[in-house]
Amino acid sequence: MSDHPIRDARRASRRAGEAGESQFRLMRERRFAPFFWTQFLGAMNDNVFKVGFTSLVTFQAARFSGVDPKTAAFLISAIFIVPFVLFSATSGQIADKYDKATLTRLVKSFEIAVMLVGGAGFLLHDATLLYVCTFLMGVHSTVFGPVKYAYLPQHLKSSELVGGNGLVEMGTFVAILIGTIIGGAAAGLTEHGAMLLATACLVFALIGRAVSAFVPKSEAPQPDLRINWNPFSETWRNLALAKQNRTVFLSLLGISWLWFVGATFLTSFFNFAKDVLSADPDVVTILLATFSIGIGIGSLLCEKLSKRRVEIGLVPLGSIGISVFAIDLFFASHRIAPTGHLLGVGEFLSIASHWRILADLFLLAMFGGFYSVPLYALIQSRSQPTHRARIIAANNILNSFFMIVSALLALALTSMGVGIPGLFLTTALLNIAVAAYIYSLVPEFLLRFVAWVLVHTFYRIRLVDAERIPEQGAAVLVCNHVSFVDAIVIMSESPRPIRFVMDYRIFRSPFVGWLFRHVKAIPIAPAHEDAELLARAYDACGRALAEGDLVCIFPEGKLTRTGELNPFRHGISEILRRHAAPVVPIALRGLWGSVFSRHEDTRWPRPVQRGVMSRLTLAVGEPIDPADATPEHLQRIVGALRGARK
Incomplete structure (x- = not known):
C-alpha cells in the first residue's frame, strides 16, 4: 500500500479528471486505431465467409450434396464455436x-491460410472443406478473443474504457453488416458467386495482416507463466479464477447469456426471412443491417449515458428492453400471412407491418448494446491485470457453452414444430427469468439501475469535481444528509461500489433491507439504542477500509428537518481510529424541498417542491488527511461545498 494515500488520491483524481474529447478521437491514435481496424477486418471476414456459406446452402442447397438447408445455419454456428x-x-x-x-500478427497470418482452404471449398462446392474452414475460423477467433479484450485496458485510460469498448462493439457489428452484405450479395450471383466469395475472403485476410503490423507493442502481464496444455483442467482453473470475484463472474454469465440471445436471433434470420416473412436473401441483409445498426448505436450511446465511466445501471435497462421488444417481435411476426412468393427488398419495405418488425429488431439490438458494453468494461476494470486474458478466456468458454445450448434449443424447438416467432418469444421469456436470477444474486446491478433512473428522470445532476472520488484504494466519503435518496444519488456518480453506513431500521424493510444487505451496507444505531451494534458498525467500517473499499457516512446521523446542517457527530473519528484513510467531503445541493426530503410542508404538490428534471448538484472536495478530519473541520468544508443553496 502506498505511503502517501492523499497524494495518490489526488493523482488519481487528476487522471480521472482529464476529460477527453469524444470517443471517436481514439480512431486517430495508434494505440487504438490499428487494433480497431484489425479486429474490424477479422469480424467482417468471418461474416463474409459464414453468411456466404449459409446463404449458399439455404437458397442453393442442390449444389451441396447431403446438406439440410433447414438446419445448416444452426450447424455452421455450432461448428464455429466448438473451438471456443x-x-x-x-x-x-x-x-x-x-x-x-x-x-x-500471428493470428492474422493464420487467417490467410484458413481462407485458402475456404476459397477451395467455395470453388469446388465442397461442404466438407467449408465446414473445416468454419472450424478453423473459430480457432482464429478463439485465439484472438482474449487478446482483443485484454488489449483495451492495457492501452486505454479508465475514463476511455467504456468509449473504447463501445467503438469495438459498434465496429464489430458494422463489420458484421458489411460482411453480411458482401457475403449475401456474392452468394446471390449464381455464376461467379463462389469465385467472388473466395477472392473477397482472401483479400480481407491479407489487408488485415498488413494493418496488424501497426498494432503497438503490448507487454505481457505474466511472461513467466507456465502454460497448462490440458484444456479441461485449465478451463476449470480459469473458471475458478473468474469466480474469485463474484461480480465479475456473474458479469461473465450475463455476457454469455447475451450471446445466447444474439445467437438465437442471428442464426434464425435466414429461416425467418424465408419461412415467416416470405422474403428473399436480400431481405436477410436488411434484417441483419437493422440489427447491426441498432447494437452499434446502443454501444456508442453508452459513453454518453454513462458519462465516460463503467455504469452497470445500464445493464438492467438493456435486459428490460431486450425482452420487451423481443416479445413485441413475436406478436408483430406471428400475424404475417404467407405471400406465395419470395418478396424482394422493395416489396418487403412497402408493407407497413414489416416496419414494426424492423423497429423491434433495431430497438432490441440497441438495448443489447446498453447491456453488453458496461459488462465488458466492468470485467476489464475489475479483473487483475496479471490474469485478465484468462478471465476473458473463461468468458469465451461460457459464451461458447451458451451458444451451443442456443443452437441445441433452436434445433429442439424446431423439431417440435415451434416456428421462428415462437423461438423469439421463448428467448424473451427466458431472458426475463435469467435477468431476475442474476440481479437477485448481485443487487449492485439493480441498485445502480435505480440510481441511474432516479438521477436521469427526476433530476438534472451537475457534478463539481466528481473525479475526486478515488477509483482505487480506501477512502471515507462524508456527506450532508438531506433526503432519503442521498445514498442513491452518490452511488449513481461513484466510479465504484460504496459501503454505505445506514440506519439499522432501514434493514427491517423486506425488499429495501434485502437490497442493502446484499450490497454490504453497514447497519448502525445510536449508542443509547444499541451500543453493541454501534461498535460493530465502527469495526465493520475499519475492516472495509483495510480491504481497500470506499465507505460513506452521513456524520449528521439523521435527515435534516430544516435544510441546514445538523452538527457532525464523532462517528467519523471512531472509524478513522480503527483504520486511517483519506476523507473525501461531499455536499448535495438541491434536494431540500423535494418529495424525498423531510420538508415540513406536506401538501401535494409542495409549493417548494423540486420535481421532475429539477437541478441537483453533487460537489466533491479535495481529499483530507485523516489526522485533520475532525467533525468540526469536516462540517465547515461540507458547508462551504454546499453553499447557500439547500
Missing part, C-alpha cells in the same frame, strides 16, 4: 504470457 470450448483456456494463457501485438 476446446481452446479458450489455452488461448487465455498465451495472451497473458506473450506480447499481444505479436500474437495479433
Whole structure:
C-alpha cells in the first residue's frame, strides 16, 4: 500500500479528471486505431465467409450434396464455436504470457491460410472443406478473443474504457453488416458467386495482416507463466479464477447469456426471412443491417449515458428492453400471412407491418448494446491485470457453452414444430427469468439501475469535481444528509461500489433491507439504542477500509428537518481510529424541498417542491488527511461545498 494515500488520491483524481474529447478521437491514435481496424477486418471476414456459406446452402442447397438447408445455419454456428470450448483456456494463457501485438500478427497470418482452404471449398462446392474452414475460423477467433479484450485496458485510460469498448462493439457489428452484405450479395450471383466469395475472403485476410503490423507493442502481464496444455483442467482453473470475484463472474454469465440471445436471433434470420416473412436473401441483409445498426448505436450511446465511466445501471435497462421488444417481435411476426412468393427488398419495405418488425429488431439490438458494453468494461476494470486474458478466456468458454445450448434449443424447438416467432418469444421469456436470477444474486446491478433512473428522470445532476472520488484504494466519503435518496444519488456518480453506513431500521424493510444487505451496507444505531451494534458498525467500517473499499457516512446521523446542517457527530473519528484513510467531503445541493426530503410542508404538490428534471448538484472536495478530519473541520468544508443553496 502506498505511503502517501492523499497524494495518490489526488493523482488519481487528476487522471480521472482529464476529460477527453469524444470517443471517436481514439480512431486517430495508434494505440487504438490499428487494433480497431484489425479486429474490424477479422469480424467482417468471418461474416463474409459464414453468411456466404449459409446463404449458399439455404437458397442453393442442390449444389451441396447431403446438406439440410433447414438446419445448416444452426450447424455452421455450432461448428464455429466448438473451438471456443476446446481452446479458450489455452488461448487465455498465451495472451497473458506473450506480447499481444505479436500474437495479433500471428493470428492474422493464420487467417490467410484458413481462407485458402475456404476459397477451395467455395470453388469446388465442397461442404466438407467449408465446414473445416468454419472450424478453423473459430480457432482464429478463439485465439484472438482474449487478446482483443485484454488489449483495451492495457492501452486505454479508465475514463476511455467504456468509449473504447463501445467503438469495438459498434465496429464489430458494422463489420458484421458489411460482411453480411458482401457475403449475401456474392452468394446471390449464381455464376461467379463462389469465385467472388473466395477472392473477397482472401483479400480481407491479407489487408488485415498488413494493418496488424501497426498494432503497438503490448507487454505481457505474466511472461513467466507456465502454460497448462490440458484444456479441461485449465478451463476449470480459469473458471475458478473468474469466480474469485463474484461480480465479475456473474458479469461473465450475463455476457454469455447475451450471446445466447444474439445467437438465437442471428442464426434464425435466414429461416425467418424465408419461412415467416416470405422474403428473399436480400431481405436477410436488411434484417441483419437493422440489427447491426441498432447494437452499434446502443454501444456508442453508452459513453454518453454513462458519462465516460463503467455504469452497470445500464445493464438492467438493456435486459428490460431486450425482452420487451423481443416479445413485441413475436406478436408483430406471428400475424404475417404467407405471400406465395419470395418478396424482394422493395416489396418487403412497402408493407407497413414489416416496419414494426424492423423497429423491434433495431430497438432490441440497441438495448443489447446498453447491456453488453458496461459488462465488458466492468470485467476489464475489475479483473487483475496479471490474469485478465484468462478471465476473458473463461468468458469465451461460457459464451461458447451458451451458444451451443442456443443452437441445441433452436434445433429442439424446431423439431417440435415451434416456428421462428415462437423461438423469439421463448428467448424473451427466458431472458426475463435469467435477468431476475442474476440481479437477485448481485443487487449492485439493480441498485445502480435505480440510481441511474432516479438521477436521469427526476433530476438534472451537475457534478463539481466528481473525479475526486478515488477509483482505487480506501477512502471515507462524508456527506450532508438531506433526503432519503442521498445514498442513491452518490452511488449513481461513484466510479465504484460504496459501503454505505445506514440506519439499522432501514434493514427491517423486506425488499429495501434485502437490497442493502446484499450490497454490504453497514447497519448502525445510536449508542443509547444499541451500543453493541454501534461498535460493530465502527469495526465493520475499519475492516472495509483495510480491504481497500470506499465507505460513506452521513456524520449528521439523521435527515435534516430544516435544510441546514445538523452538527457532525464523532462517528467519523471512531472509524478513522480503527483504520486511517483519506476523507473525501461531499455536499448535495438541491434536494431540500423535494418529495424525498423531510420538508415540513406536506401538501401535494409542495409549493417548494423540486420535481421532475429539477437541478441537483453533487460537489466533491479535495481529499483530507485523516489526522485533520475532525467533525468540526469536516462540517465547515461540507458547508462551504454546499453553499447557500439547500
